[in-house]
Amino acid sequence: MSSILKERSLERTAVATARAPHTKEQQRRASIEKLLAAALALFVTRGYHATSVEQVAARAGLTKGAVYFYFRSKARLLLTLLDRVEEQVIAPTLEAIAAGTDPRDKLVAFMHSQSLAGEKRAEPMLLAILMATEFHGSRDPIERRLDGLFAQMHAALTAVVEQGKAARVFRRDLGTAETVSFIMAMNQGCFVEWYRRRTELDGPAFVRAMRGIVLDGVIAR
Amino acid sequence: MSSILKERSLERTAVATARAPHTKEQQRRASIEKLLAAALALFVTRGYHATSVEQVAARAGLTKGAVYFYFRSKARLLLTLLDRVEEQVIAPTLEAIAAGTDPRDKLVAFMHSQSLAGEKRAEPMLLAILMATEFHGSRDPIERRLDGLFAQMHAALTAVVEQGKAARVFRRDLGTAETVSFIMAMNQGCFVEWYRRRTELDGPAFVRAMRGIVLDGVIAR
Amino acid sequence: MSSILKERSLERTAVATARAPHTKEQQRRASIEKLLAAALALFVTRGYHATSVEQVAARAGLTKGAVYFYFRSKARLLLTLLDRVEEQVIAPTLEAIAAGTDPRDKLVAFMHSQSLAGEKRAEPMLLAILMATEFHGSRDPIERRLDGLFAQMHAALTAVVEQGKAARVFRRDLGTAETVSFIMAMNQGCFVEWYRRRTELDGPAFVRAMRGIVLDGVIAR
Amino acid sequence: MSSILKERSLERTAVATARAPHTKEQQRRASIEKLLAAALALFVTRGYHATSVEQVAARAGLTKGAVYFYFRSKARLLLTLLDRVEEQVIAPTLEAIAAGTDPRDKLVAFMHSQSLAGEKRAEPMLLAILMATEFHGSRDPIERRLDGLFAQMHAALTAVVEQGKAARVFRRDLGTAETVSFIMAMNQGCFVEWYRRRTELDGPAFVRAMRGIVLDGVIAR
DNA sequence: GATGAATGAGACTTCATTCAT
DNA sequence: TATGAATGAAGTCTCATTCAT
Numbered sequence: 001m002s003s004i005l006k007e008r009s010l011e012r013t014a015v016a017t018a019r020a021p022h023t024k025e026q027q028r029r030a031s032i033e034k035l036l037a038a039a040l041a042l043f044v045t046r047g048y049h050a051t052s053v054e055q056v057a058a059r060a061g062l063t064k065g066a067v068y069f070y071f072r073s074k075a076r077l078l079l080t081l082l083d084r085v086e087e088q089v090i091a092p093t094l095e096a097i098a099a100g101t102d103p104r105d106k107l108v109a110f111m112h113s114q115s116l117a118g119e120k121r122a123e124p125m126l127l128a129i130l131m132a133t134e135f136h137g138s139r140d141p142i143e144r145r146l147d148g149l150f151a152q153m154h155a156a157l158t159a160v161v162e163q164g165k166a167a168r169v170f171r172r173d174l175g176t177a178e179t180v181s182f183i184m185a186m187n188q189g190c191f192v193e194w195y196r197r198r199t200e201l202d203g204p205a206f207v208r209a210m211r212g213i214v215l216d217g218v219i220a221r
Numbered sequence: 222m223s224s225i226l227k228e229r230s231l232e233r234t235a236v237a238t239a240r241a242p243h244t245k246e247q248q249r250r251a252s253i254e255k256l257l258a259a260a261l262a263l264f265v266t267r268g269y270h271a272t273s274v275e276q277v278a279a280r281a282g283l284t285k286g287a288v289y290f291y292f293r294s295k296a297r298l299l300l301t302l303l304d305r306v307e308e309q310v311i312a313p314t315l316e317a318i319a320a321g322t323d324p325r326d327k328l329v330a331f332m333h334s335q336s337l338a339g340e341k342r343a344e345p346m347l348l349a350i351l352m353a354t355e356f357h358g359s360r361d362p363i364e365r366r367l368d369g370l371f372a373q374m375h376a377a378l379t380a381v382v383e384q385g386k387a388a389r390v391f392r393r394d395l396g397t398a399e400t401v402s403f404i405m406a407m408n409q410g411c412f413v414e415w416y417r418r419r420t421e422l423d424g425p426a427f428v429r430a431m432r433g434i435v436l437d438g439v440i441a442r
Numbered sequence: 443m444s445s446i447l448k449e450r451s452l453e454r455t456a457v458a459t460a461r462a463p464h465t466k467e468q469q470r471r472a473s474i475e476k477l478l479a480a481a482l483a484l485f486v487t488r489g490y491h492a493t494s495v496e497q498v499a500a501r502a503g504l505t506k507g508a509v510y511f512y513f514r515s516k517a518r519l520l521l522t523l524l525d526r527v528e529e530q531v532i533a534p535t536l537e538a539i540a541a542g543t544d545p546r547d548k549l550v551a552f553m554h555s556q557s558l559a560g561e562k563r564a565e566p567m568l569l570a571i572l573m574a575t576e577f578h579g580s581r582d583p584i585e586r587r588l589d590g591l592f593a594q595m596h597a598a599l600t601a602v603v604e605q606g607k608a609a610r611v612f613r614r615d616l617g618t619a620e621t622v623s624f625i626m627a628m629n630q631g632c633f634v635e636w637y638r639r640r641t642e643l644d645g646p647a648f649v650r651a652m653r654g655i656v657l658d659g660v661i662a663r
Numbered sequence: 664m665s666s667i668l669k670e671r672s673l674e675r676t677a678v679a680t681a682r683a684p685h686t687k688e689q690q691r692r693a694s695i696e697k698l699l700a701a702a703l704a705l706f707v708t709r710g711y712h713a714t715s716v717e718q719v720a721a722r723a724g725l726t727k728g729a730v731y732f733y734f735r736s737k738a739r740l741l742l743t744l745l746d747r748v749e750e751q752v753i754a755p756t757l758e759a760i761a762a763g764t765d766p767r768d769k770l771v772a773f774m775h776s777q778s779l780a781g782e783k784r785a786e787p788m789l790l791a792i793l794m795a796t797e798f799h800g801s802r803d804p805i806e807r808r809l810d811g812l813f814a815q816m817h818a819a820l821t822a823v824v825e826q827g828k829a830a831r832v833f834r835r836d837l838g839t840a841e842t843v844s845f846i847m848a849m850n851q852g853c854f855v856e857w858y859r860r861r862t863e864l865d866g867p868a869f870v871r872a873m874r875g876i877v878l879d880g881v882i883a884r
Numbered sequence: 885g886a887t888g889a890a891t892g893a894g895a896c897t898t899c900a901t902t903c904a905t
Numbered sequence: 906t907a908t909g910a911a912t913g914a915a916g917t918c919t920c921a922t923t924c925a926t
Contacts, residue, residue, distance in 0.1 A: 024906075027906075028906075031906080031907090045357075045358045046358065046359070047270070047355060049268070049270045049271055050270055050355075050359070052898075052899060052900080053899075053900060053901085054898095054899080054900095062907075062908090063907070063908055063909075064899095064900085064901090064908085064909085065902095065903095065906095065907055065908050065909070066906080066907055066908080068900090068901070068902080069906070069907060069908095073900080073901080074899095074900065074901090130354060133268075133351060133354050133355075133413070134268055134271075134354075134355070136266075136417060137266040137267060138267065138271070171433070173433070174426070174429065174430040174433060174434075175423060175426045175427075175430065177421060177422060177423075178422060178423065178426045178427040178429075178430040179430055181411075181414050181415070181418060181422055181427060181430075182411060182414075182427070182430050182431055182434060184410075184414060185407070185410035185411040185413065185414035185415075186406070186407040186410050186411070187410070188410050188413075188414075189405075189406035189407050189408070189409050189410020189411070189413075190402075190403060190406040190407070190410070192354065192406065192409075192410075193402050193403075193405060193406035193409075194402075194406075196357060197402060200398060201398060201399060201402055202396060202398075202399065205395070205396045205399045206396075206399040206402060206403070208395065208399075209395040209396065209399040209400055209403050210403055212392070212394070212395065212438065213395075213403060213434070213435065213438030213439060214434065214438060215438075216437055216438040217433065217434030217435060217436075217437040217438035218434060244925085244926075245887085245888070245889080245925090245926070248888095248889070249888085249889075252889075252890090273915075273916060273917085274916080274917065274918085275915090275916080275917095283890075283891090284890070284891055284892070285891090285892085285917090285918085286889095286890060286891050286892070286918095286919095286920090287889075287890055287891080289917090289918065289919080290888090290889065290890065290891095291889090293918095294917080294918080295916095295917065295918090465904085465905075466904090466905070466908090466909070466910080469909095469910070470909085470910075473910075473911085487799075487800040488800060488801065489712070489796075489797055491710070491712045491713055492712055492797075492801070494894080494895060494896085495895080495896065495897085496894090496895085496896095504911075504912090505911070505912055505913070506896090506897085506912090506913085507898095507899090507910095507911060507912050507913070508910075508911055508912080510896090510897065510898080511909085511910065511911065511912095512910090514897095515896080515897080516895095516896065516897090572796060575793060575796050575797075575855070576710055576713075576796075576797070578708075578859060579708045579709065580709070580713070613875070615875070616868070616871065616872040616875065616876075617865060617868045617869075617872065619863060619864060619865075620864060620865065620868045620869045620871075620872040621872055623853075623856050623857070623860060623864055623869060624853060624856075624869070624872050624873055624876060626852075626856060627849070627852035627853045627855065627856035627857075628848070628849040628852050628853070629852070630852050630855075630856075631847075631848035631849050631850070631851050631852020631853070631855075632844075632845060632848040632849070632852070634796070634848065634851075634852075635844050635845075635847060635848035635851075636844070636848075638799060639844060642840060643840060643841060643844055644838060644840075644841065647837070647838045647841045648838075648841040648844060648845070650837065650841075651837040651838065651841040651842055651845050652845055654834070654836070654837060654880065655837075655845060655876070655877065655880030655881060656876065656880060657880075658879055658880040659875065659876030659877060659878075659879040659880035660876060687885070690885075691885075694885080694886085715919075715920060715921080716920075716921060716922085717919095717920080717921095725886075725887090726886070726887055726888070727887090727888085727920095727921085727922090728885095728886055728887050728888070728923095728924095729885080729886055729887080731921090731922070731923080732885070732886060732887095733885095736921080736922080737920095737921065737922090
């Protein structure tokens, strides 16, 4: 949410665009993007602790110093990445849920939005899930940030399930908290499974299976 | 499967029990158990890489050296733990599946066995899931060991689903691989979710929700 | 032969000398030299295994980390030192041999070159000899490097002895391999002896004794 | 010289031989011999520091504890071995020198005795040479012990050379200390070379070369 | 007579981080 | 803007040694 970079870069955008295309500002942006992309790829495949700042820098074609110049620490590098997850994955999902008219619609919207994310932005979403695993119980600020991200989705889904049960569209024999947890857990589990078995699984078919099973299981008959 | 410890201790069990277990053997066992218990707890809560051998030893009331005396490396400590997961969680689940008579029965048996494990042996099962995340893509021998563990369950479930579809008890509109992956993913996701939200969730209710949704979603109507 | 350092530093020498060598490059060089000098002194007096990286760093006025920054391992530190031995001791000796016109000349050149090395570069030469002892039979890459170094001198001397015997200048009653081994062994033995008894022995007198005995013993009467 | 073991074992020899052959005393001896043999082989091939007490014990078919039971430390293990070197190699050589009638004879006796040792007891002699290299400059008691061993031979040779020069049988243009050092150095260097190139060199031929060169080089014409 | 459990010091190495340039 | 030198803490592992049995 609060990337260190945003403010600084925005205040110079005007000047930069007025002047010319190949400016310091552009290089700055490019370096930042290269570093974030490198970090994302490495954190997702190797994990945060197993990835060294040097590896991130090398993959971005820069040196360690650059990471510390743009991000003040390895942790902020991850936090900046998590800001993007919020913008690009969480926020759209929340909006999609909000846009739905009835509970069933909202649940479908949630799943649809998530599978879209899985297709277009698999890595950012995966990052949040994997980092939640890696930092769980660490008492690190990063854990709190991640808890915040998931809490938003959790809250939104809780509202949907309550609504659904009130409207007698969803099964009422299951606890709300338990239903929500199930949906979140299944969603995250499937994300990870899909990422790992990318080559073996048929993406659309997997999404269909997932959606079908959950809807049939959650919707009251 | 091949714990370093088993051989040595077993070959002496006869002698030991004949003479009544005396201190050397007892101490050996006790130290090993303390170390394994400490490692299990720490690996599950902090992760493997984030846990130092010294922390494991300290939690067991011993020193680093003792860890290296019994297990020859940090990796073997984890591998020994995974041997136990296989014995205590995977094997019983496979047996439960095998004991089921029809596909529906077998699927229920799988879920039941897994939720039992979640109740009685949450940490060992969780260990396998979390380590699979931490070591995925590492090319480490540990990754291969984990792949082996999950492959067993995957294979068993694949057989169940094929049977179920052949008998027209399970939905036939979903791909087998996708259905199996869904079941595994959901199962693992729920395990993690339940562990993390232990205090907020009602265990039995959560298991009921999970089971209900999946059965209703998988079984053909 | 392939010092890690050479490439990097050489490619910048032009720029550096053009602009007058400034601090970064100078500091780099200075630190490397300090580390290599410290390592050389310690490896020669205490041996490789008995010398810790920390001792090397401390003697150079730096910390362990600096050693790993410049050389990536303790082994590379030694290998870099061996590169220098090759350049500064082995190569000149080979050249001296090559420059000799007849076998007797070449043998004298060999001994002269070696005693010069003993005077001016006792430590580098000694390093090779002592490390050959320490690593013999270790199957370590360092052993292979050392074998390579000595093989060059061995080959050169073999040619000289063959030539000498063919020209009937050298004794023909002794096997070539045995004569060469004797020369190498005597040379190395004397190097070590001289280093150890530096204070008691008269260097020039020792060299004279050595040379006299060998020549009188090898040359046919 | 002062093996810890001798006293103890001797006082029981009487009892042991009186009783029966397969006694504790015999086993004791056997274990000690196995340990010493293992240590000798390992120290010579891998070096003292690079050999762990555990490796020694394992090669002897025993455990670490046994080493500490018989020898109180790793150092004493080596010291005991050096006692044997003195008995089996140094002493006989000194006696051989003493038995010679004139200087030339004594020098030949020295070289003959040493080459005999090289044939029959290569490892013990080698041990002394290699350990002298490994411990030189260490200020360890072992270094002093080794200095003592070599000092004996040095002293004996010094007497021989002085005699030889006085009798005008040896070259008088070379310093005594330098000549002695040369002989010692050449002798040790050849020992090592021969051990390393055992397979390539013809032992007798090598000894002949060595002896021929040295005698021709030392004896006055 | 010998083992096996356990320790603790110290080794090599990695890595996040700082800072002068 | 970015690099490269350097640090220091921490991590995995080895090993000589002690001691109860």
